[in-house]
Amino acid sequence: MASHLRDFTLMNPSNIYWSMVKEDPHDFIDEVYKILLYMGLFTSEKADFGTYQLGDVAKALYVEWRDYMPLRGGTVIWEIFKNIFIDRFFTKKMRESKVVEFITLRQGGMGVHEYSLKFTKQSKYAHSFVSDPRDEMSRFMRGLSDDLKEECHSAMLHENMNISRLMVHAKHVEDKWAKRKSRDAKRSRSLDSGS
Template sequence: MTVQANQEVVPCPHQQVTTMAFRLRDFNRMNPPTFYGFKVDEDPQKFIDEVSKILLAMGLSTSEKVELSTYQLKEVAQAWYVQLRDNRPLRDGPVTWEIFKEAFIDPLFPREMREENVVELINLFQGGRTVHEYSLKFIKLSKYDPSLVSDPRDQMSHFVEGVSEDLQEECH
């Protein structure tokens, strides 16, 4: 056995920086959304969902997920994150992806907006939509309160309640 075979490979700091630069390049090639935190039409949940898909595909650690996702925060959202990071006690460790997601939604997606989406889900009816269009709207709104549809029976029951009466009669 050679001496080289027994040596431990320790990456130098330059390699770690280079690796993160490559990850950032790969992340940006996937066209992640940007979040500003003050635009009326921004949906923080959609931002988290879209970025999560990319990060999952990249197979990153929890700290890398936070680092890359915060690269997409601008203006108010960036200021929010800097405050979160800098005001976090050292004993709590770095901001993890789970902590980031939970902390992100509360201040940047006001309860009133979330509740509007939940009310829209609760009051959703097929109306003039096709069943497919109704189904897509139902799925889109259900992400705002997963507890309403966490049980498959509850989900099916709520979905069927919104289907047009004509279609309900056809199914019985």
């Protein structure tokens, strides 16, 4: 156990301070999970190590909850720990604001790559909107610029299309347009200098 703890701390997981408004409990718990998964720990060990990074309030809640679990005939596993942690520290107001952020997400001035990353990150807050692969692709398309929507709509209809492939396709179309625009600009410069 001590060697696992040393390995865990050497990986420098983030802390959560509870005082910063922009702290996202989901990001914290996801980062800790990635480290614990890499370490190859069992699910019950992950919950114990996860609390190591928590502040005093969360640790007290965990200890109280962990001590109660054996009375109910179970061990603390990561998924149970994560759900209790999120329910307790990710308030309803925070959850609702994240869902609204996701629903109103639009590409705007972002490139497809940046929009795709934001879409993927924010989709974890709105499971009901992306639970079905077709709904997820439709939601992604809804936020794209109008030109890209038109180009990507037919691609979405392919049977083997999924969200990852659709994102790659949209990026490919955007890159193709950028190359064409650059090529046209070079042509017009060469025509202007040749006149």
